[in-house]
Amino acid sequence: MTELHLAADLQSVGTPTLWGVTIAGVLALLLLDFLVTRRPHEVSLREALGWSAFYIALPLAFGAWIWSAYGSKQGIDYLTGYLVEKSLSVDNLFVFMLLLAAFAVPAVLAQRVLLYGIAGALVLRAIFIALGAAALQTLDFAFLLFAVILLVTAVKLLRDAMSGHQQEVDINKMRSVRLLRRFMPVTDDYHGTRMTVRIDGRRTLTPLALVVVAVLATDVVFAVDSVPAVYGITEDPYLVFATNAFALLGLRALYFVLHAALSRLVHLTYGLSIILGFIGVKLALHWAHGIWDGVPEIPTPISLAVIVVVLVVVTLTSLRATRDREPGERETVAGRR
Numbered sequence: 382m383t384e385l386h387l388a389a390d391l392q393s394v395g396t397p398t399l400w401g402v403t404i405a406g407v408l409a410l411l412l413l414d415f416l417v418t419r420r421p422h423e424v425s426l427r428e429a430l431g432w433s434a435f436y437i438a439l440p441l442a443f444g445a446w447i448w449s450a451y452g453s454k455q456g457i458d459y460l461t462g463y464l465v466e467k468s469l470s471v472d473n474l475f476v477f478m479l480l481l482a483a484f485a486v487p488a489v490l491a492q493r494v495l496l497y498g499i500a501g502a503l504v505l506r507a508i509f510i511a512l513g514a515a516a517l518q519t520l521d522f523a524f525l526l527f528a529v530i531l532l533v534t535a536v537k538l539l540r541d542a543m544s545g546h547q548q549e550v551d552i553n554k555m556r557s558v559r560l561l562r563r564f565m566p567v568t569d570d571y572h573g574t575r576m577t578v579r580i581d582g583r584r585t586l587t588p589l590a591l592v593v594v595a596v597l598a599t600d601v602v603f604a605v606d607s608v609p610a611v612y613g614i615t616e617d618p619y620l621v622f623a624t625n626a627f628a629l630l631g632l633r634a635l636y637f638v639l640h641a642a643l644s645r646l647v648h649l650t651y652g653l654s655i656i657l658g659f660i661g662v663k664l665a666l667h668w669a670h671g672i673w674d675g676v677p678e679i680p681t682p683i684s685l686a687v688i689v690v691v692l693v694v695v696t697l698t699s700l701r702a703t704r705d706r707e708p709g710e711r712e713t714v715a716g717r718r
Contacts, residue, residue: 393618394450418493459615461684461688466627469606490589494589494592499630499633510621530605531613539654561590561594609664615681645703648698648702652695
């Protein structure tokens with residue numbers, strides 16, 4: 382074990398200045414989204430497409446800059462990590478869709494709920510990324526631990542997909558919702574973007590507060606396997622943060638673009654299971670290579686190719702499997718949780 386160097390200081394392109402500029406930029410973009418949604422309104426497809434194009438072009442341009450400034454390895458690491466996080470975020474969107482439906486969120490408030498979820502996810506991912514970096518620096522078996530987390534998640538996803546387990550949300554069984562209802566009364570109706578109102582002199586929660594808390598609770602679950610997944614691509618905490626931030630920032634607009642198509646991605650769970658399992662194996666091999674030089678590692682370009690192929694295949698097979706579905710018809714979708 383004396384030859385094991387996994388606990389060495391992590392190499393990162395993130396200087397204090399770059400970290401500061403990036404965090405400021407992320408906060409500015411998040412603030413911009415809140416300003417855009419300050420007046421509740423239904424999002425048109427044209428508006429959603431415009432914002433989606435912006436939030437796809439921005440991270441791709443950033444990736445081109447990373448490639449130019451720091452070299453092809455960092456550029457490929459960033460691109461691969463971003464693709465992994467974006468694919469996982471689509472599954473995140475599906476859960477958000479179920480929560481919005483379960484709470485009967487008015488269409489004009491949907492994007493405000495999504496923004497609270499995105500803001501919470503950014504904070505949680507930052508915490509998990511910091512914890513992950515600390516683990517990699519201090520624990521010899523951190524990569525193996527991350528591998529186990531991803532492999533367990535992959536097996537669960539595959540089992541749910543093969544059993545036809547339907548992804549559903551029962552708000553009455555959610556601990557966060559039950560806890561809030563125990564301490565404060567809840568109104569039956571929404572009151573715009575307000576989370577609390579005063580009724581008969583008593584402060585009362587609105588359903589909006591409940592759905593926001595429920596969304597934040599799901600963010601915790603998604604962060605558990607999302608962060609180890611991208612650490613399986615790159616050990617650079619800065620690139621891990623950048624890929625997570627860019628993947629999350631575009632979710633609000635992407636939700637309205639993919640809303641109708643989400644229910645057709647019936648094989649997405651299979652694809653995510655394969656991707657997480659593959660990255661888990663990659664992490665385990667990387668850990669073993671630090672002990673035994675003869676153990677091969679999986680290069681990031683191969684990882685990128687595998688991820689792209691898997692996503693393309695499951696998308697095409699999903700669309701083929703649902704090609705005869707009537708508009709608005711729903712099909713049982715394998716659940717992630």
